[in-house]
Amino acid sequence: MEMSVIGIALSLAVIIFLALRGVGIIVIAPLAVVIVSLFSQLDPAAALMGPYMKGFVSYASKFYLVFLFASIFGKYMDDSGAARSIANKVIQMTGRDNALLVLLAIAAITLLLTMGGVSLFVVIFAVLPIARPLFKELDIPWHLFVATFIFGIGSISMTMLPGSPSILNVMPTKYLGTTTMAAPLLGIIGSIVLAAFNIWYMRSQLIKSRKAGEGYEEAKTAAVVAESDKPLPAVWLSLLPSVVLVVALNALKIDIVWSLIAGCVTAAVVFWKHIEDQLKTINAGAVNMALPIINTCADVGYGTAVAATAGFKAITEFLFSIPGTPLISLTLATYMMTGITGSASGGLGIVLETLMAKYMALGIHPEFLHRVVAAAAGTFDAMPHNGVVITTLAVAGLTHKQAYRHIWWGHVVGTFLALLVIVPVGLIIYR
Secondary structure, eight states: OHHHHHHHHHHHHHHHHHHHTTOOHHHHHHHHHHHHHHHTTOOHHHHIIIIIHHHHHHHHHHHHHHHHHHHHHHHHHHHTSHHHHHHHHHHHHHOSSOHHHHHHHHHHHHHHHHHTTOOHHHHHHHHHHHHHHHHHHTTOOTTHHHHHHHHHHSHIIIIISTTOOOHHHHTTHHHHOOOTTSSHHHHHHHHHHHHHHHHHHHHHHHHHHHHTTOOOOOOTTOOOOOOOOSOOOOHHHHHHHHHHHHIIIIISOOOHHHHHHHHHHHHHHHTGGGOSOHHHHHHHHHHHHHHHHHHHHHHHHHHHHHHTSHHHHHHHHHHHTSSSOHHHHHHHHHHHHHHHHTOHHHHHHHHHHHTHHHHHHTTOOHHHHHHHHHHHHTTTTOOTTOHHHHHHHHHHTOOHHHHHHHHIIIIIIHHHHHHHHHHHHHHHHTO
16 A cells, blocks of 8 residues: 555656656656556556546546537637727726736736636737736836736636636536535635735735836747737627626526537627638637647546555545544645646546545535635646646746746635635535
């Protein structure tokens, strides 16, 4: 059993080491499974074709269509200019004179777009052309863009706010029988804590940068995001597909797949004049979905293979033996899986597939479990090797050394503090 635990630890070290060097999880996961199986005295081929592929296929069967239509929806919002139209309106409302208000406006734009169902990977390309000239005009250090952007795309819309169409808020519904509105009071409280912390953090970083004499410096390696001169759809029209999606999902209680389809159909109709080639947009959205879903399936497959070992049984027994509420062990397990895989959806998928039945058997309220496990998944997922982290820094033209600290404080620490409030309050509400 000890060797099995060592094998799990070694496989995790290999995942982190190779991920930080740019090797994809699609390649790393099978290799990690081989390491785990060898240390657990299992046949590597049997582990790959058995538990690994079982977990891989199980996740794909549950969430393939969610990823597909969410990606197509996001592409419609991007290609039509709707995301840009919404962003421009928010900036118009907040003004361009106050540095902190500009940071909050960028955060509000990203939050609004992600709550409306736009992919994290799409949002940055809508926000960047708006943010860069504002930062230059107000002489705001460019690395602070990451602080405001990560606040907007982070755990408020990912996991906290009830009703969010985020994949992390949808995943627990498939295992717990809950809805995306699960534990609404806990979600709102967590969002307030997270927002308050991030506002304080951004303000303190602005003051610190002013005292240090920092100003705007052009990022030489930033991605070039061209400004389009084509007419943008009106703001009310831009918001309509997202409204349809959110209303269908939460008010009408329609399944997430059909809600996303409704959003896509609405976008196709209302943006007809703003989309040059409908088929091209649909195909591009479908292609954009492929890598994220396969990456997550690979993560979950690895977790399922690990769950079949004696070492994993020993680890789970240790977690369950931690004094206090079982939610502590659930949170720690989620932290561990998401941090190691560098993927909120991948780590959450592992926990839901391998552990959630045990926690449900303890009689904990499903809505409480939903909100805690979703929030925990959106905490330590943002490690340096996380895909969104790497993409955000690359597109913004920043390095980990320049800006990763903002992700750590705004996302990881902020969400951790929110969970410190959510869990005790939830124990009172759902006792």
